[in-house]
Amino acid sequence: MKKLIQFKNIVKEFDGKLVLKGVNLDIYENEFVTLLGPSGCGKTTLLRILGGFLTQNEGEVLFDGQEISKVPPYKREINTVFQKYALFPNMNVYNNIAFGLKIKKEPKDIIEQKVKRMLKLVNLEDYADRSVTEMSGGQQQRVAIARALVNEPSVLLLDEPLGALDLKLRQEMQHELKKIQKEVGITFIFVTHDQEEALTMSDKIVVMKDGEIQQIGTPTDIYNEPVNEFVANFIGESNIIEGVMLQDKVVMFEGRKFDCVDEGFAENEVVDVVIRPEDLDIVPREAGKLKGVVKSVLFKGVHYETMVETKVGTEITVQMQVSDDRPVHNEAANEKISANDFYLDVEDIEELDEATIIARADAQAWNPEEDELISIKEVQYTIKKENGTYPVTFSTAAGTSVTVNMIVKDENRIISQENEEQIFAVNFFKKVDEIQESIALETDLKTWANASAWSLDGEQAVEITDVKYDFDPEHITPGTYAVTFATKGYEYKIDTTDKHEVGEEVGLTFTPEDIHIMSRAQ
């Protein structure tokens, strides 16, 4: 095959922002090439440079061996199908398709012949006189393709042409486009952010990110042997686990050795292990290479997407002391007020303010007859930055007041070096009715316990995904209860045809061929 287009070290910037960072790419004759990547990756920019609508800041574009950067679009042997088709609304279907031929001043009968042939190719034979504004998205799409192809270009550029269509039509057009490409036998360069589209149609996929090419290959290559985490995640779904290559064909992750088929890594090299969800199987616990608990099951139509946790995250357990204290009743002012004791971390004292104290003590005043909240006007307290018990008094404007204790204790945290994170929470006091009346108990428990999780350096917040308790909130009685907060552990996504129950203990299995090893060095 012959090299038709060569991009050589293309650099493009907009307003000082690098959109293409030196792209090198060869495109051959008769190829269906897809530029794939998330929005802002530079794929459309590259296409527009080839179309002649943008000029690169650096680098060369060769077409058939000729540098074409200075050639205006109307002199290039390249045609484009635009994102929103850009059909001329003042012309009917026939005149849209005939546009390029009329510009070239081809004889009328030749034009008619060529347009007819194109209409047939895109299955719109009866639509010649239709106004393009009255057509559906799919039909407009076909007109746009016909309008470009009728000029017999050597390359057709398609800029996300299927983006505006609904799912069903999109799949239909994917096959249609592939068919047309085979029939006319020219190079198609197709831009999309849809990986499925890319996998279905392409001979060659170019995966791009942040103005750089990540990987070039056939759809199967890219799916089965992604070169890095980005490609693995962008093309299909993946479980990516950190591992160590012990020797050729042996990798260790989750503390166990597994056989694989990859080789050529350094001894003890730290790598990313990729296992596709469809390659994992759920088996009875004893038969599994990995063991875990089903965390969630989502029905996806063809299959169930089952999440299995093989290792829990960082956990912390605190005590919740439940009482059935009654609120203070000020009959003269017809007001009730309530608050509860609460624990504080020494670290929190610096940032303590009245609003926080009111929230942590859950201080509330209300009118019992009308059941209307009354604002708390005054919060009186003294506190030192050391362990101890400090009283705090809340009062309303009418003088109704309640006093509770703030108990300052050393920080209550658990640090996990392995997970590189830390989690905080404190013991707390609650009343029966507060628990019964909570409409979002897990969120409230997090607030009451002041639970939070951070990366080890304290820079990044980590989500607390699990709140575990074993009381019945509807019928809770005074007493002490344990509440456990946990971050996300190791989770595997598995596509299964059987439905598993949440909480089920299962095993996971896979073959050596299902494991793909990616180097961490980019």
Next chain:
Amino acid sequence: MRQFRSMIYPYVVWLAIMVVVPMLLILLYAFTKEGNSVTTFRFTLENFTRFFSDAVFLDVLKRSLIIAIVTTILCVLLGYPIAYAIASGPEKSRMFWILMITMPTWINMLVRTYAWVGILQDDGLLNKLFGLFGLEPVKMMYTTFAVVLGMVYNFIPFMILQIHASLAKMDKSLLEAASDLGANRWQSFLRVTLPLSLPGVLSGITLVFLPAVSSFFIPKLLGGGQYVLIGNVIETQFLTSGDWNFGSAISLIMAIIIMLSMYFTRKVDTDPSANGRSE
């Protein structure tokens, strides 16, 4: 949301009284005779026959139409390049120029028209400028030139804004598509830009033609007391001669001419033959 529906009813009543009734009164007066009292009228076409059988009035009508048409044509020919120049600039400069064009329209038309008096005098600014180039002073005040100039000056912003709106609305990728399909800049303009901006041109034409044909203070200020257009005739009938029936008939004739011209402009706009497989 039905609760807000009833808010329209008072306005409907107001519209009926303040807009519909006066229009009906014009119709009534145009087809009746005998004075301004409601009890003594009789139906007649006299007012119309009087207008169409008097050469003086027909001359005035002809002159009004010619001046309005000339004004409109000038507004298109000057307004299109201006609108095009604005629309082809970057966003910031577009906003600036639109503001520049719009701002004078906020100022009283009468004042702006009056401002030309000093400039167009025999020894005014324009003739002084001509003098610098060694040209003889030209008489401009109280000529057709002054009247047309006043009209173009007052009405061309409408044309520019309309054309600009349709040019700005145009999808830029259409020009890329034309270029992609082999059209050079001039071909893209003729085959894509111009046809797509035609609706703007047409609505600009209505917005200019309508006030131009009915204007009466521009001819009076810049054309002088002797310069009579159809608007001046109507003014005289109502405020000097007091012949409201005849005045109503003339306004009706004028309104019909305007409506007909608008109808034809609209028709060109939506004409399906413009979209046919011709050429």
Next chain:
Amino acid sequence: MEPRKSFWKKALLWLTALFFYLPIVYIIVFSFNDSRSLTKFSGFSLRWYEKMFSDSSMMESVVYTIVIAVLATIISTIAGTLAAIGLSRSRRMLRSVVEQVNNLPVMNPEIVTAIGLLMFFSALGIDKGFLTLLLAHIMFCTPYVMLSVSPKLRSLDPNLADAALDLGATPLQALTKVIVPQIMPGIVSGALIAFTMSFDDFIISYFVTGNGVNNISIMVYTMSKRVNPSINALSTLVIAIITVVLLIVNIAPILKEKRRKKV
């Protein structure tokens, strides 16, 4: 774009600006002229302003113009906003009829509207003067307010008012706390159009007023029959007022934004 082409475009635009602004600058300059001449500037003086301020009929016309413009703006803005909201909820039939009738004063030559109103007021036996002038101004300003408010209403989420009602707001609260704030930009620009339309109006005012009630435009028109440099002073005053109004309307939001950012 080639630099040569953009040069011609720039030149064309600045020539256009010259064409638009020259007469305005000219009239302002000559309002400070020492002599009566409209063509020879013989020295700076404020005599025409003095003359204008001491001429009671001119000052009266300024007061009338402002009073009518303010009243017509307030009334037509409120009425137009309410009508536009009502219209947006009306059945399609009624809506298209109202829109058509509304367009009559906008699409008709002003002189036709003017004589219609003239005959209407006289048929009712209302004396021409302040009241007829005000009614006429409200009549031609309201459609512009509606034209400016309606697009904002169309782009409003149709469930917004329902959501407010669902959350316990009364219809009046839904209107004032939810709908009106959302369409405020439309209301403000509608009010601005109404103000300038009323402030600048000549043709309709000229036909429907009488009994010595004149606005600035009528003053200029009647005085322009003779050379009278006070017209220049009056015109400059008009230009100044409109410029100030435009500046306030355009700058107020910017200042507000700045203050908000500071807080």
